[in-house]
Amino acid sequence: xxxxxxxxxxxxxxxxxxxxxxxxxxxxxxxxxxxxxxxxxxxxxxxxxxxxxxxxxxxxxxxxxxxxxxxxxxxxxxxxxxxxxxxxxxxxxxxxxxxxxxxxxxxxxxxxxxxxxxxxxxxxxxxxxxxxxxxxxxxxxxxxxxxxxxxxxxxxxxxxxxxxxxxxxxxxxxxxxxxxxxxxxxxxxxxxxxxxxxxxxxxxxxxxxxxxxxxxxxxxxx
Amino acid sequence: xxxxxxxxxxxxxxxxxxxxxxxxxxxxxxxxxxxxxxxxxxxxxxxxxxxxxxxxxxxxxxxxxxxxxxxxxxxxxxxxxxxxxxxxxxxxxxxxxxxxxxxxxxxxxxxxxxxxxxxxxxxxxxxxxxxxxxxxxxxxxxxxxxxxxxxxxxxxxxxxxxxxxxxxxxxxxxxxxxxxxxxxxxxxxxxxxxxxxxxxxxxxxxxxxxxxxxxxxxxxxx
DNA sequence: GATTTAACTGAATCAATATTCATTAATGTC
DNA sequence: GACATTAATGAATATTGATTCAGTTAAATC
Numbered sequence: 001x002x003x004x005x006x007x008x009x010x011x012x013x014x015x016x017x018x019x020x021x022x023x024x025x026x027x028x029x030x031x032x033x034x035x036x037x038x039x040x041x042x043x044x045x046x047x048x049x050x051x052x053x054x055x056x057x058x059x060x061x062x063x064x065x066x067x068x069x070x071x072x073x074x075x076x077x078x079x080x081x082x083x084x085x086x087x088x089x090x091x092x093x094x095x096x097x098x099x100x101x102x103x104x105x106x107x108x109x110x111x112x113x114x115x116x117x118x119x120x121x122x123x124x125x126x127x128x129x130x131x132x133x134x135x136x137x138x139x140x141x142x143x144x145x146x147x148x149x150x151x152x153x154x155x156x157x158x159x160x161x162x163x164x165x166x167x168x169x170x171x172x173x174x175x176x177x178x179x180x181x182x183x184x185x186x187x188x189x190x191x192x193x194x195x196x197x198x199x200x201x202x203x204x205x206x207x208x209x210x211x212x213x214x215x216x217x218x219x220x221x222x
Numbered sequence: 223x224x225x226x227x228x229x230x231x232x233x234x235x236x237x238x239x240x241x242x243x244x245x246x247x248x249x250x251x252x253x254x255x256x257x258x259x260x261x262x263x264x265x266x267x268x269x270x271x272x273x274x275x276x277x278x279x280x281x282x283x284x285x286x287x288x289x290x291x292x293x294x295x296x297x298x299x300x301x302x303x304x305x306x307x308x309x310x311x312x313x314x315x316x317x318x319x320x321x322x323x324x325x326x327x328x329x330x331x332x333x334x335x336x337x338x339x340x341x342x343x344x345x346x347x348x349x350x351x352x353x354x355x356x357x358x359x360x361x362x363x364x365x366x367x368x369x370x371x372x373x374x375x376x377x378x379x380x381x382x383x384x385x386x387x388x389x390x391x392x393x394x395x396x397x398x399x400x401x402x403x404x405x406x407x408x409x410x411x412x413x414x415x416x417x418x419x420x421x422x423x424x425x426x427x428x429x430x431x432x433x434x435x436x437x438x439x440x441x442x443x444x
Numbered sequence: 445g446a447t448t449t450a451a452c453t454g455a456a457t458c459a460a461t462a463t464t465c466a467t468t469a470a471t472g473t474c
Numbered sequence: 475g476a477c478a479t480t481a482a483t484g485a486a487t488a489t490t491g492a493t494t495c496a497g498t499t500a501a502a503t504c
Contacts, residue, residue, distance in 0.1 A: 020451045020500055039352045043265030047492060057453050062493065127349035129411040130261050136411075140418045148420060170421035171432035178400035178433065185407065189351040189358075196362045198370060199392035210390050211397035218440030242470055242481045269462060279483050284463065 026064045029054045033071045038120035076135045079121045083112045098158030099216050110205050119184040164219040179211035248286045251276045255293045260342035298357045301343045305334045320380030321438050332427050341406040386441040401433035
């Protein structure tokens with residue numbers, strides 16, 4: 001193929017081969033990178049995988065980010081779930097029973113976090129904690145610890161009001177969180193493979209509600 | 223340093239620089255590889271990391287295994303938790319209440335799986351499921367699905383005998399497994415970082431017992 | 445519609461690390 | 475204690491994939 005034919009091909013091409021999108025690119029690249037990282041892991045994801053998933057070629061991500069590690073960090077910082085604040089407010093404003101509040105919180109969490117890309121980030125951080133200890137600590141201190149605090153507060157309120165019996169607080173908080181965690185994690189690993197599904201994969205929200213009911217029934221003061 | 227000095231150093235060396243261990247090497251290498259893979263992930267682990275952790279140099283693993291991938295596969299197949307059979311037998315032979323049986327099973331599981339290297343493999347498979355789909359399916363079919371089955375049977379027995387109320391079986395099984403999974407996973411990620419500990423990290427067995435008690439209390443037929 | 449700007453491409457480069465293999469040395473045998 | 479055998483070493487090589495940058499082209503401006 002000679003220069004002329006290439007030229008004419010290009011000139012005749014009815015649609016552009018690519019488009020300039022200075023504003024949208026960074027977000028597109030981060031979205032693509034997150035899903036690739038979650039699927040394959042950080043190391044196994046090639047820059048070209050990210051580029052292809054974002055609909056660009058492998059040079060383009062470097063126009064917007066220093067390197068692969070900076071992409072990872074940008075994701076971890078950016079996908080940050082400011083959502084906790086909403087849950088905090090929900091808990092403060094709510095004036096029904098602690099059980100009803102917990103149901104609301106789980107529903108809200110599923111909607112905003114559990115079934116969102118944030119859930120994938122959570123799995124990713126678990127897998128990469130040892131490779132990015134600073135980020136992992138950030139994530140722990142800004143997300144995991146406060147989540148525990150919040151749940152702890154709600155639980156304590158229920159105990160104080162006599163709605164719940166006096167259970168070991170710390171362990172109970174973790175027990176309440178466990179179904180949320182496994183749902184996120186499982187749905188981003190085995191859950192992706194055809195045929196590898198368990199109860200919680202088919203109907204995540206239903207599972208979360210049932211698991212919560214079970215524990216709440218166990219918390220009842222009678 | 224000339225040839226002679228090297229020679230004399232070698233000759234004077236009071237202890238051998240290495241030992242021949244044809245029989246023991248494969249297991250040593252697999253053990254080392256498992257802990258490295260669990261810590262850093264499959265891709266981020268260098269063959270030299272594995273060799274160093276096994277106390278050999280980087281050529282040695284290749285005397286016993288084709289390549290890195292074969293090491294991973296050998297681990298996944300070999301670390302296989304034949305332990306399920308023991309749990310199966312435990313369940314079949316037990317003649318106390320279903321609650322007591324579940325407590326026994328959890329204690330046994332923690333001892334044999336939860337705090338063993340198998341737990342690390344579990345975290346690893348979760349992270350690598352998409353990169354090794356065949357292995358992941360094997361793992362799912364041979365381990366996860368049968369575990370679910372077993373728990374399901376025990377639960378059903380408790381329901382049939384009137385010990386438990388009639389709960390949605392599938393979701394309840396997953397709810398029972400969730401604390402076990404989070405304990406394994408968490409202790410091999412954030413749990414490794416100094417200061418990043420939650421209730422279940424400090425006293426895993428205590429947490430598992432408390433979480434089980436909570437759910438059992440919720441299962442009670444009253 | 446010609447000119448300018450800068451977003452985007454992708455072949456070329458470079459670095460990291462997987463793998464090989466010629467050499468060395470531990471151990472068993474005579 | 476010399477010899478043969480073969481496990482183990484580690485420098486050399488091959489491969490993979492991250493990063494660069496000279497050239498191309500979409501789109502803004504005049």
